[in-house]
Amino acid sequence: MLSVVIRRLIVAVPLMGVISFIVFMLSSLAGGSVGQAILGPTASAESVAALNAKLGADRPVLVQYVDWLRHAITGDLGLSVVSGVPVADTIASRIPVTMSLAVGALLLVIILGVTSGAIAAIRGGITGRLAEVLAVLGRGLPSFWLALIAVLVFGVNLAWLPVSGYVPFADSPSGWIQSLILPVVVLGVSEIALVAVVTRAEMLSAMRSDYVRSLRANGYPWKRIVFKHVAKNAAGPVLTMVSLVFVSLIGGTILMEQIFGMPGLGTLMVSATTKHDLQVIQGLAVFYTAMVVVVFLLTDIASGYLNAKARAR
Amino acid sequence: MSAVIEGAAIQEQSRRAAERGAGFLPRLVRQPIAVACSLVLLVIVLACVFAEWVSPYGPLDQDLQNTAAGPSASHLLGTDQLGRDILSRMLHGGQVTLLGIVQAVVVCAVIGLFLGLTAGTLGGWVETVAMRLCDLLLAVPGLVMLLVILGIYGNNEAAAMITLGVIMAPTLARVVYSATIAVREELYVASARVAGLTSFQIMRRHILSGVTGPALTQISIVAAVACIAEAGIGYLGLGVAPPAPSWGNLVTDAQNLMPISAWMLVPTGGIIAVVTLSLTLLGNGIRDAYMGRSSGSSKAFSWRALAVKVSQAASPAGGGAAPLGQESILSVKGMTVRLPRGSSEVTIVDDVNFHVAPGEAVAIVGESGCGKSMTISGVLRVLPMGAHVAAASISFKGAELTSLSEREMNAYRGTGIGFISQEPISSLNPAFTVGHQLEEAVRLHRGVGKGKARQIARELMARVRLPEPDAVAKKYPHELSGGMAQRIAIARALAGEPDLLIADEPTTALDVSVQCEILDLLRDLREQTGMALILVTHDWGVVAEACDRALVMYAGQVVESADVRSIIAHPAHPYTRALLQSSSVGIAPRQLLPVIAGTVPVPGSWPHGCRFASRCVLAEDACRTGPIPMVTLDEGSAARCIRTDVDELVRT
Numbered sequence: 001m002l003s004v005v006i007r008r009l010i011v012a013v014p015l016m017g018v019i020s021f022i023v024f025m026l027s028s029l030a031g032g033s034v035g036q037a038i039l040g041p042t043a044s045a046e047s048v049a050a051l052n053a054k055l056g057a058d059r060p061v062l063v064q065y066v067d068w069l070r071h072a073i074t075g076d077l078g079l080s081v082v083s084g085v086p087v088a089d090t091i092a093s094r095i096p097v098t099m100s101l102a103v104g105a106l107l108l109v110i111i112l113g114v115t116s117g118a119i120a121a122i123r124g125g126i127t128g129r130l131a132e133v134l135a136v137l138g139r140g141l142p143s144f145w146l147a148l149i150a151v152l153v154f155g156v157n158l159a160w161l162p163v164s165g166y167v168p169f170a171d172s173p174s175g176w177i178q179s180l181i182l183p184v185v186v187l188g189v190s191e192i193a194l195v196a197v198v199t200r201a202e203m204l205s206a207m208r209s210d211y212v213r214s215l216r217a218n219g220y221p222w223k224r225i226v227f228k229h230v231a232k233n234a235a236g237p238v239l240t241m242v243s244l245v246f247v248s249l250i251g252g253t254i255l256m257e258q259i260f261g262m263p264g265l266g267t268l269m270v271s272a273t274t275k276h277d278l279q280v281i282q283g284l285a286v287f288y289t290a291m292v293v294v295v296f297l298l299t300d301i302a303s304g305y306l307n308a309k310a311r312a313r
Numbered sequence: 314m315s316a317v318i319e320g321a322a323i324q325e326q327s328r329r330a331a332e333r334g335a336g337f338l339p340r341l342v343r344q345p346i347a348v349a350c351s352l353v354l355l356v357i358v359l360a361c362v363f364a365e366w367v368s369p370y371g372p373l374d375q376d377l378q379n380t381a382a383g384p385s386a387s388h389l390l391g392t393d394q395l396g397r398d399i400l401s402r403m404l405h406g407g408q409v410t411l412l413g414i415v416q417a418v419v420v421c422a423v424i425g426l427f428l429g430l431t432a433g434t435l436g437g438w439v440e441t442v443a444m445r446l447c448d449l450l451l452a453v454p455g456l457v458m459l460l461v462i463l464g465i466y467g468n469n470e471a472a473a474m475i476t477l478g479v480i481m482a483p484t485l486a487r488v489v490y491s492a493t494i495a496v497r498e499e500l501y502v503a504s505a506r507v508a509g510l511t512s513f514q515i516m517r518r519h520i521l522s523g524v525t526g527p528a529l530t531q532i533s534i535v536a537a538v539a540c541i542a543e544a545g546i547g548y549l550g551l552g553v554a555p556p557a558p559s560w561g562n563l564v565t566d567a568q569n570l571m572p573i574s575a576w577m578l579v580p581t582g583g584i585i586a587v588v589t590l591s592l593t594l595l596g597n598g599i600r601d602a603y604m605g606r607s608s609g610s611s612k613a614f615s616w617r618a619l620a621v622k623v624s625q626a627a628s629p630a631g632g633g634a635a636p637l638g639q640e641s642i643l644s645v646k647g648m649t650v651r652l653p654r655g656s657s658e659v660t661i662v663d664d665v666n667f668h669v670a671p672g673e674a675v676a677i678v679g680e681s682g683c684g685k686s687m688t689i690s691g692v693l694r695v696l697p698m699g700a701h702v703a704a705a706s707i708s709f710k711g712a713e714l715t716s717l718s719e720r721e722m723n724a725y726r727g728t729g730i731g732f733i734s735q736e737p738i739s740s741l742n743p744a745f746t747v748g749h750q751l752e753e754a755v756r757l758h759r760g761v762g763k764g765k766a767r768q769i770a771r772e773l774m775a776r777v778r779l780p781e782p783d784a785v786a787k788k789y790p791h792e793l794s795g796g797m798a799q800r801i802a803i804a805r806a807l808a809g810e811p812d813l814l815i816a817d818e819p820t821t822a823l824d825v826s827v828q829c830e831i832l833d834l835l836r837d838l839r840e841q842t843g844m845a846l847i848l849v850t851h852d853w854g855v856v857a858e859a860c861d862r863a864l865v866m867y868a869g870q871v872v873e874s875a876d877v878r879s880i881i882a883h884p885a886h887p888y889t890r891a892l893l894q895s896s897s898v899g900i901a902p903r904q905l906l907p908v909i910a911g912t913v914p915v916p917g918s919w920p921h922g923c924r925f926a927s928r929c930v931l932a933e934d935a936c937r938t939g940p941i942p943m944v945t946l947d948e949g950s951a952a953r954c955i956r957t958d959v960d961e962l963v964r965t
Contacts, residue, residue, distance in 0.1 A: 015449060027465045124615025136597070140590035142541050144548050145582030148568055152575055204614055208697070210739040216619070217695045217734075217815075218806060219727025220757060222719075226616060232744040251456030255545060269457070270549055273464035281464040288457040307744060 008300050012293040019289045020072070020282065021065060027278045028061040068282070077283035082275050087283035090268060097166050097264035101253045104180055105188035106246050113192045114238065117199025121207065122226060131196040138190035143252055147186045147259045154182060164261035183256040191245045198241040202234035209233075236307045243299035247292050337526060340602040347598025350591040357588060361407030368401035372558050383576045390580040393566050399577060403584055406558035410543045410585075413474040417539035420478025422532055425485025429528075432486070433493025434520060444490070447483035455480045459542065463551045470543070470552050477542055481535050488531045489524055496523035526603025533596030537589040544585045560585050618698040620719045621691075626703040641668040642813055642845050643692070643730075647705035650684070650691040652916075658701060659917040661687045663869040666943075669813065674839065674846040676856040676877065678892065679866035682913045685849045686735075688866065689815050693732060694722055710812065728758050731806030731844075735818040737799035741790035747801045748786025751808065758809035773804040776841075777834060796827035803834065813845045814838075820855060832859050853896040857881060862949075865889045868914050868924035871943070875950030885952035888925045923954070931956045 035051035036043070052058045056067070068078060077087035120128035155163030161182050167175035206212060207230055215225050254266030261267075265284060272280035341347055360367050369389070370376075380396040382388060390399040432443035458480060459473050466472045496519055546552045547561015555562055560581065567577035626647050650662035662684040669675050677685045691702045692714070707714040709725055717725075726732070734740040741750060751773065755766040774782035777800040790798055799819060806814060816835065820828040836859055839846055848860055856863050856877055863880050865873040865888065873886040884890040891909045911928040920926065922937035929936070935955060943951045 011448070018449070023461055023465075026462070120615070122616040124617050128615065136590065136593050139537065140586055140593050142544055142548075142564075142582060142585050142589070144545060145564055145578070145585065148564070148571070148578055148582070152571060152578070156571075203616075207616055207619060210734055210736055211742045213690075213695050214732060214734050214740040214802070214805075215742075217693045217726055217730075217732035218754065219723040219725070219809065221723060222616070224757075229742050229744075233742070248455075254456055254460065255549070258549060269460050269464075270551075273460050273551060276464060276467065278465070281461055285457060285461050 005297065005301060008297050012297065015293060016286060016289055017069070020069065020286045023282050023285045024065045024068065025061065027282070028064075072286065077286070078279045080272075080277055080280050082272075082277045082280075087280050090280070091265065091283060091287055094263060094265050094268055096168065097257070097262050098250075098253050098266060100166075100169075100176070100180055101183055101187060101256060101262070101264065102246065102249045104184040105191075105249050105252075106242070108184060108188040109191045109195055109245055109249075110242060113195025114199050116192070117196035117238075118203060120196065120200040121203035128200055131193050131200060134193035135197045136193075138193045141190065143186060143190055144255045144259060146189070147183070147256060150182055150186050151259070166260075166262040166264070179260075179262075183260045183262065187249060187252050187256050191249065195238065195241055195245060199234065199238050202237045203230055206230040206233045232306060236303050239299055239302055239306070243295050246295050250288065250291060337522075337603055341598060344598045344602060346594055347602070350595040350598065353587065353591045354595070357407065357584070358411060361404050361411055364401075364404035364408060368398075368404040370398040370401040372402050372405040373397065373556055374401070381570055381574050381577075383574070391576055393577060394570050394573075399563070399580055402558040402563060403560070403580060406560050406563055407584070409470070409547070409553050409557075409559040410540060410561070410588075413470055413543035414536050414539045416471055416474040417478040417481070417542075418532060418536050420475050421481045421485055421535045422528075424479060424482035425531075426489055426528065428482065428486035429489025430493060430520070430524070433490045443486065447486050450480065450483040456542070456545070459546065460551070463546065468551060468554060470546065473546055473551075474539065474543060477539055478535075481538065485528065485531045485535065488527050492524045492527040493520050496520045526599060530596045530600045530603075533592045533599065537592035537596070540585060540589045540592065614698045621694040621696050622701045623694065623715050624701070624703045625715055626705050640670060642671045642673075642710055643847075644668040644706065644708045645692060645704065646707070647703075648688070648691055648707060649703045650687050650696065651701040651703075652687075652697060653699035654917065660919075661869060661916050662691055663919075665691075665866075665869075665871055667864050667871065667874065669845050669847060671812070672839070672843050672845055673862065674848060674860040676860035676863040677847065677849045677866060678851060678853070678856055678863055680851060680892070680913050682915070683866040684869040684916075685851075685866050686817050689817060689847060689849060693726060693730065693815065694719070695732075727754070727806075727811070728809035729812055731809060731811035731814045733799070733802045733806050733814070733816045733819050736822050737795050737802050737819075738790050738793065740802050741798060741805075743790055746787055746789055747793065747798075748788075751786070751801060751805055754805045754808035769808075770804075773807055774801075776807070776838070777801070777804045778830075779804075794827075795823045796830065799823065799827075799831055800834070803831075803838070807838070807842075810842070811844060813847065815847045815849075817849045818851070819848070821850070821852070828855070835859060853881070853893060865892070868919050869916060870924065870953060872925070872953040873951070874943075875946075875952075879947070879950060885946055885950065885957045886925075886954045887929045887931050887956070889952075891928075 035048040035055065035057060039048055039051060049058070056064065059067075071078065075088055077091070079085065080087055080090065083090075116127060116131055120131050151163045154160050162179055163182070165179060167179045169176040203226075207226075212225060212230060215229060220229075253264060254269055256262070257264040257266035258270055265287070268280065269284050271277075272284065374397060376388070376392060376396040376398070378396070379385070379388060379392050381394050382392045382396075384391050388398050388400070390403070392398055393402070428443045428447065432440040455477065458476055462473050462476045463469070543552070543559075544561040544564065547559040548564050550562065550565065552561055553559045555566075563581040564578070564585075567581045570577050626649065645665060645667050648662065648665045649660060651658040651660050653659075665684075665688055667675070677688060679685050687696070690696045691700075691704075692707055694702065694714075696702070702715075704715050709729060712725065714722065714725065741747060745753075748770065751770040752763070752766045755761065755769045755773070756763070759766070759769065761769065770786070771782050774785065779785050779797065779800050785793070785797065785801075790801075793801070803819075814835075819835070820831050823831065832855060835846065835848075838844070846859070848855065850856060860877050863873075863875065863877050864871050865880075865886060867888050873880065873884070873889045875885070880889060881893065884893055888909075895908055909928055914920065914924060914927075920937065922939055923929070923932065923941045926932040926936045933956070941953050941955055943953050944955070944957060945951045946957060
């Protein structure tokens with residue numbers, strides 16, 4: 001088990017380095033300097049050069065990168081070019097918003113997706129077909145459009161739920177839940193059917209397997225076969241799917257936060273993108289990558305626990 | 314014998330491969346949904362490409378009398394806040410989105426196909442490097458990278474869509490790679506290699522035809538994702554700058570218009586949904602077409618469909634069942650097994666009668682596809698989904714199994730009848746240790762506690778002669794050799810102390826030396842416990858070694874039933890004789906084995922008369938006119954042949 005973690009980390013750590021390096025290189029290739037970004041297009045060349053010198057932005061790119069990396073390892077992601085606030089602090093203050101959204105949507109997806117997929121695999125009939133149709137719809141309908149329709153129906157017309165803003169849990173737990181319902185449901189809804197389809201397919205393939213035939217031929221009760229033998233074999237691929245869904249949910253939070261006006265990492269990313277705040281973009285890119293790497297690491301550990309073959313690999 | 318099977322298998326594979334390549338487009342065209350989606354996409358693409366001529370207004374023309382209006386004769390899809398025609402803006406905006414999709418798809422296809430094909434066909438270090446590269450790229454969060462690129466390059470959509478293509482390439486590469494591997498490993502490529510084709514020719518001929526379907530499916534998914542992503546970028550205001558339209562920023566306009574009128578949300582979001590849905594459904598259609606199934610055929614499968622439909626059939630004509638007064642532990646009368654094929658059913662096992670006496674070992678012999686395994690699966694009711702068993706009677710120790718429910722059957726499965734299957738390793742659950750699985754069987758069948766179950770499991774492992782039971786118990790099935798796994802499977806089947814053990818080709822997948830050990834083990838276990846045995850096999854050596862009586866099956870029917878000794882010495886049916894001649898039993902060493910010309914007719918295309926007639930040297934017109942009955946020959950032996958009289962002459 002430990003060797004899996006170590007092997008993953010051996011891939012993960014260079015991956016973060018590669019991503020940050022690519023982002024750093026791309027931003028230097030894009031032209032325009034930090035000083036220019038701060039002072040605006042009307043500033044004189046001398047004042048831009050002076051600011052660049054002061055910030056160290058006139059040094060060779062590689063030197064700047066190594067310098068950034070040295071600080072990043074200690075958790076210092078530099079200062080925002082636009083606001084002057086430490087990037088790490090800004091990111092940290094916004095994590096709870098994004099995590100509430102992403103984890104809430106993930107729970108919704110797992111509970112409804114796995115349950116309906118299992119029902120479809122066991123009982124058959126309309127459930128399986130419905131899951132497949134919904135999976136196609138979920139992939140096909142743009143989430144930002146669904147969100148706008150949800151806002152229109154449940155927020156404006158029915159006025160059941162707030163249409164924008166985020167209430168921290170510490171301020172009001174009920175307000176927190178209310179502010180999350182619409183974005184979480186819209187974010188998760190398109191992925192539920194996907195997990196259901198994978199759950200159903202994996203369970204069906206296990207049900208058709210030679211070992212299930214042997215178990216049935218040897219008189220095992222159906223509940224033991226389905227909920228123990230089939231479930232453990234289907235769990236691995238479903239878990240992999242769930243981890244991919246989580247990555248896609250993290251991407252989806254960007255749009256949801258924008259639509260529902262939530263101060264999370266996504267809105268930070270969008271505003272940094274429009275303002276060309278390279279330090280913030282750089283920090284966020286590394287942070288998002290780290291998040292994905294951690295999710296994959298946890299998935300690997302869990303898969304290794306579920307599947308002896310994966311552990312040996 | 315095996316030469317017959319392999320020759321037929323290669324022919325079958327080549328035929329299927331040829332069909333897959335040739336039938337792909339016609340099958341796709343026959344799918345109404347796929348065709349409809351293609352047409353919708355074609356119309357939208359043409360309308361957008363020729364927007365200058367097709368659209369009723371310019372994208373920036375304002376009609377200040379009609380701002381934020383709903384659909385009307387002059388503005389088919391209404392107008393926005395500034396009185397601009399929504400339809401015209403959608404058609405012009407579509408150019409931006411479609412261009413983005415094309416950029417992403419082309420980049421993705423070039424990289425993905427290149428990586429997947431080279432890794433799949435060349436193998437070696439290229440394979441390793443390419444797949445590692447894919448793993449690395451898969452870990453990159455897509456939307457975040459898009460925003461990074463847009464943040465750095467400032468509203469440069471082409472850069473963003475090319476990045477998207479790169480990000481999505483590893484998934485395509487993986488799909489192409491595994492399709493290539495699958496084709497590479499299929500028999501027909503192996504036979505092409507034997508035929509002396511170079512590897513480039515192999516790649517062009519076979520691999521490309523095998524890869525096209527999966528790759529096209531994945532590419533249509535990429536296009537759908539690119540459409541959503543491009544629209545998302547536009548919606549966030551990071552794409553083309555207003556007032557130039559794009560599908561994404563039109564949704565933003567609609568959002569701003571929401572307090573006044575919600576109408577604009579419908580066409581602007583709708584067009585994105587229609588395009589992505591069409592692409593997704595087209596992808597599904599392509600998948601169904603290359604999988605060679607009509608859409609919706611596999612949808613009925615579920616655990617519930619595994620419960621075999623059982624019906625009582627009329628009493629059989631007789632023959633083959635236990636003679637009156639003779640005691641039998643299992644007696645099967647007039648059993649027919651049907652499997653679903655498309656919307657109808659096809660008969661796999663046709664009116665089979667046999668019986669097994671207590672302690673007796675009965676072999677079921679025949680070529681692949683004759684219904685041997687399906688016969689025993691019909692008795693145990695462990696058939697593929699949607700199967701149907703009809704029988705006059707299946708009685709086990711006096712109990713009528715046909716009248717039992719699926720749940721009541723479990724009183725007999727495992728404890729009355731034990732089962733071991735052909736592939737020892739895959740018959741064990743890969744997710745649990747073999748010790749756990751054995752103990753589970755003991756607890757289930759004997760109702761004992763954990764400690765006692767462990768002790769009994771160890772005893773069983775000793776009885777099947779497994780060395781080092783404690784070490785073996787901790788292993789997973791894939792860590793065992795085939796012989797060891799088969800011993801575990803036998804031990805599991807013995808956990809319920811069955812009176813009858815059914816073994817479905819228990820030695821076929823094993824090495825010759827291990828085969829002998831397993832056969833010895835089965836014989837010793839029978840001597841110790843007195844249990845009866847049904848052994849399915851195509852190996853006459855196994856029959857002679859381990860069995861008392863043999864049933865020969867051909868095309869779903871029992872064609873001969875007799876004592877093993879007499880059947881080997883004096884086969885009555887021409888098929889039995891041909892089988893014996895093509896096996897090594899009774900043949901001098903180094904003599905060439907004759908093969909039986911032709912192949913077993915496929916279920917569903919069985920002839921009305923004798924099913925072996927087309928391959929039989931003795932066949933005459935009378936053989937083909939009608940069904941051949943079982944003819945009783947000596948005591949306890951019968952054959953489904955009307956020319957057994959001639960046989961005696963031909964044999965010598």
